[in-house]
Amino acid sequence: MSLLKVEGLSKFYDGETKVLKDVDFEVEAGEFLSVIGPSGAGKSTLLRCINRLVEINEGKVIFNGLDVGAMKKKELRQLRTNIGMIFQHYNLVPRLTVIENVLHGRFGYKSTIQGVLGRFTEQEKEQAFYLLEKLGISEHAYKRCDQLSGGQQQRVGICRALIQEPKLILCDEPIASLDPNSSKVIMDYLKSISTEMGITCIVNLHQVEVAKEYASRIIGLKKGEIVFDGPSKLLYGEQIENIYGIESRELITV
Amino acid sequence: MDAKQMRKNKWQTTIFLILIILITYLSSFITNFNLIESIATIPAAFSWIFSNLLITEESLQKLPQILEKLGETIFMSIAATTLAAVVSLFLAIMGSKTTKVNQTFSVIARFIASFSRNIPVVAWSLILLISFGQNSVTGFLALFVATVGFLTRAFIESVDEANQSSVEALTATGATYFHMISKAVIPQSLPQMLSWILFMIETNIRSATLVGILTGTGIGYMFDLYYKNMNYNLVALITFTIIIAVIAIELVSNKIRRVIL
Numbered sequence: 001m002s003l004l005k006v007e008g009l010s011k012f013y014d015g016e017t018k019v020l021k022d023v024d025f026e027v028e029a030g031e032f033l034s035v036i037g038p039s040g041a042g043k044s045t046l047l048r049c050i051n052r053l054v055e056i057n058e059g060k061v062i063f064n065g066l067d068v069g070a071m072k073k074k075e076l077r078q079l080r081t082n083i084g085m086i087f088q089h090y091n092l093v094p095r096l097t098v099i100e101n102v103l104h105g106r107f108g109y110k111s112t113i114q115g116v117l118g119r120f121t122e123q124e125k126e127q128a129f130y131l132l133e134k135l136g137i138s139e140h141a142y143k144r145c146d147q148l149s150g151g152q153q154q155r156v157g158i159c160r161a162l163i164q165e166p167k168l169i170l171c172d173e174p175i176a177s178l179d180p181n182s183s184k185v186i187m188d189y190l191k192s193i194s195t196e197m198g199i200t201c202i203v204n205l206h207q208v209e210v211a212k213e214y215a216s217r218i219i220g221l222k223k224g225e226i227v228f229d230g231p232s233k234l235l236y237g238e239q240i241e242n243i244y245g246i247e248s249r250e251l252i253t254v
Numbered sequence: 255m256d257a258k259q260m261r262k263n264k265w266q267t268t269i270f271l272i273l274i275i276l277i278t279y280l281s282s283f284i285t286n287f288n289l290i291e292s293i294a295t296i297p298a299a300f301s302w303i304f305s306n307l308l309i310t311e312e313s314l315q316k317l318p319q320i321l322e323k324l325g326e327t328i329f330m331s332i333a334a335t336t337l338a339a340v341v342s343l344f345l346a347i348m349g350s351k352t353t354k355v356n357q358t359f360s361v362i363a364r365f366i367a368s369f370s371r372n373i374p375v376v377a378w379s380l381i382l383l384i385s386f387g388q389n390s391v392t393g394f395l396a397l398f399v400a401t402v403g404f405l406t407r408a409f410i411e412s413v414d415e416a417n418q419s420s421v422e423a424l425t426a427t428g429a430t431y432f433h434m435i436s437k438a439v440i441p442q443s444l445p446q447m448l449s450w451i452l453f454m455i456e457t458n459i460r461s462a463t464l465v466g467i468l469t470g471t472g473i474g475y476m477f478d479l480y481y482k483n484m485n486y487n488l489v490a491l492i493t494f495t496i497i498i499a500v501i502a503i504e505l506v507s508n509k510i511r512r513v514i515l
Contacts, residue, residue: 051426080428091423095441104437108428115433157423164427 001065002026003167003200004050008059011045011224019045021224022059027202029167032194034203034215034232038244042224043204047170050202051083052076064167081108084161084199088173090153094146098137098156101145102128105163124163131159135189151182158189162197169193171203175210187214208240307490316488317495320476324495326390327472328503331458334394338401339451342367345402346409352421353413353439355431363406371403375461379468388470396465397458408450412443445514452507459500 004027011020019042027033035043048054050061052068061068063079071079084105092101106124107115120128132138135155140148145156154174161169171190175183191214194201205211211218212232220228220235220243228239282289347353349363373381379396386392420438429437466474473492480488 053422053426077428077430080426083426085423085426087419087423089419091419093420093438093441094417095445096437100437104424104429105427107424107430107433107437110433112430112432115430116436118437160423160427 003029003064004202005062006050006059007062009046009049009056009061010058011042011049011054012057019224020049023221023224023226025219025226025229027168027200029200030194030198031217032191032201032203032215033217033219034205034211035219035221036205036208036211036243037221039206041221043221044172046221047085047172047202047204050168050170051080051085077108081164082167084164084166084169086154086157086161086169086171086174088176090150090157092145092153092156092160095144097142097144098132098148099125099128099141101156102132102159102163105160108164128159128163131162132156135159149182150178151185154178154182154186155189158186158193162193162199166199168200168202171201173204173206176206183210190214208235208244306486307493308487309491309494310487313485313487313491317491320473320488320492320495323473323476324499327462327466327474328459328499330390330394330472331397331462332455334397335401335405335451335455335458338398338454339405339447341402342405342409343447345406346413347435347439349406350410350413352416352418353435364410367403367406367410369403370399371407373400373403375400375465376468379465383469390469390471392469393462393465393471393474396469397462400461401454401458405450405454409443409447412446412450413439415446416442448514449511452510456500456504456507459503463496 006023006025009020009023010018012018023046035046037043045054049056050063050068052061052071056069064082066075066079068076068079093104100118103118103120103124106120110119129138129141132141135158137148137152137155137159140152145153148156157174169190174190175186178186187210190201190203193199203211203215212235215232217230218228218232218235219226220239222243222245227243228235281287345363345367348355348359349367351360354360370378375396378399379392382392382395382399386395416439420442421434424434424438462472463474463477466472466476467478468474470478473496477489477492480486480492
C-alpha cells in the first residue's frame with residue numbers, strides 16, 4: 001500500500017479561483033518526489049492540503065490508509081506529528097534559541113500543560129542535540145535564531161521536522177531564499193534524510209535543474225493541473241516548456 | 255505648477271490664516287478671555303509661586319509621611335498596571351485578528367477595551383467613588399479599568415504584528431492552540447508588551463496623583479489637604495517629591511527598555 005494517495009483533489013479560494021484541479025497521484029514510502037511548476041501553479045496549496053493547513057474542497061487525501069479530509073481535531077494532531085514540514089522562510093520563532101525551536105517539533109506529542117510549561121524529557125533533549133550535531137549546527141544551540149544565517153536557520157527547520165519522527169516531510173520551496181552554496185547543503189541533507197532514514201520527502205521547487213539532480217520522481221504542476229508525472233530522467237525540454245510556458249524557457253536553462 | 259496656480263495657493267494660505275485669527279478672536283470674545291490681561295498677570299503669578307511655594311525646614315519635617323504616601327501611590331499604580339496587564343493579555347489574544355477563538359469573543363474583547371479606554375480616568379474615579387466610597391480600592395479600580403482599555407488596544411496591535419509564519423509552522427507540527435500562543439505569539443510580542451506596561455506604569459503614577467485628589471487616597475489626598483489648608487510650603491514639597499519620583503521611574507524604565515528591546 002502506498003504511503004500517500006491523492007485522489008481527485010480540488011481546491012478553490014473564494015468559491016471561484018481554482019487553485020488545484022482534480023489532482024491524482026500516489027507516493028510510495030521512501031520516495032524522493034519533487035513538485036515543480038511556475039509561481040501560482042498551486043504547489044504550496046497542494047502541500048498544505050496534505051497536512052490540512054488548508055482545507056480540502058473536493059477529492060481525498062489518504063495518508064497511511066486514513067482519510068485526511070474526514071479527520072477530527074485529535075486525529076488531525078496525530079496526523080501532523082507524522083508529517084514534518086519545512087518552509088521557504090524557515091518559520092522559526094526568531095527571538096527563541098535554536099534548541100527551543102528544535103524542541104517545538106515535539107509539541108504534537110505533548111499535552112497542553114506539558115507544552116506550555118516546556119516539559120521535555122531528557123531523551124527528547126538528547127535527540128535534539130543529536131540532530132543539531134548531525135546537521136552541523138550544534139555550536140549554535142544556545143544562540144537566538146535571528147542571529148543565524150539563512151542556511152543555518154533552514155537546518156534548524158529541518159531539525160524541527162526530524163525530531164517529530166515523521167514518516168513524510170513536506171518541503172515548501174526550501175531553497176528559494178538561499179544562496180547556491182547553502183542551497184546545495186540543504187538539498188544534500190534532504191536527500192540523505194530520505195536515503196539514510198527512509199523518510200519520504202515531497203519537495204516543492206522552482207528550479208528544474210535541482211529537481212532533476214535530486215529527485216527520483218517529478219510531478220509538473222501547471223495552473224493547478226498535473227501535466228507531468230514520472231521519473232526525473234524522463235523530463236525533457238519539451239515537457240519543461242509545457243510546464244513553464246514557452247516564454248520562460250530562458251529562465252529555466254540558467 | 256504654473257504661476258497662476260502658485261498665486262492661487264498663496265491666496266488660500268492667506269485666507270486660511272485670516273480665518274484662524276477670526277476664530278481665535280471670536281472664541282476669546284465669547285469666553286471673555288483677554289490675552290493682554292492674562293499676559294499682564296504672569297509676573298504676579300510667578301512672584302506668588304516663588305514667594306509661597308517654598309520648601310521650608312518646617313515642611314521638611316513632614317517628609318517621612320509624604321514619602322510614605324508617595325510610596326503607597328507608586329505601589330498602587332504598579333499593582334493596578336500589572337494586574338491590568340494580565341487581564342489585557344487575555345483580552346488581546348481574544349481580540350486579535352490572528353489569535354481569536356471566534357468572532358463573538360473578539361467583538362466582546364474589543365468592546366470592553368474601547369469602552370474602558372474612551373472614558374477618561376477622571377470620570378472613572380468619580381463614577382467609582384459613588385459606588386465604592388472614599389478608599390484606596392476606588393483609586394486602584396479607576397486606574398485598573400482605564401489601563402485595561404489602553405493596554406488591550408496596544409497588546410492587540412503587538413499580537414497582530416507578530417510573525418504568523420511560526421504559528422503556521424507550529425500548527426504543522428501538531429501543536430495545540432495554547433502551545434502556539436505561549437511559544438510562538440507571546441515570545442514575539444513580549445518585548446513590545448513590556449515596553450507598553452512600563453509606559454503605563456509611568457503614566458499611572460502621574461494620574462494616580464489626580465485620582466488621589468478625587469478619591470481621597472495616597473499622595474493626591476495629602477496634596478489636596480494641604481492645598482485647602484493653604485499650607486503652600488508642604489504643597490511645594492509634595493509637588494517636588496512627585497516630580498522627582500516620576501523622573502526617577504522614567505529613567506529606570508528607559509534603562510529596562512534598552513535591555514529588553
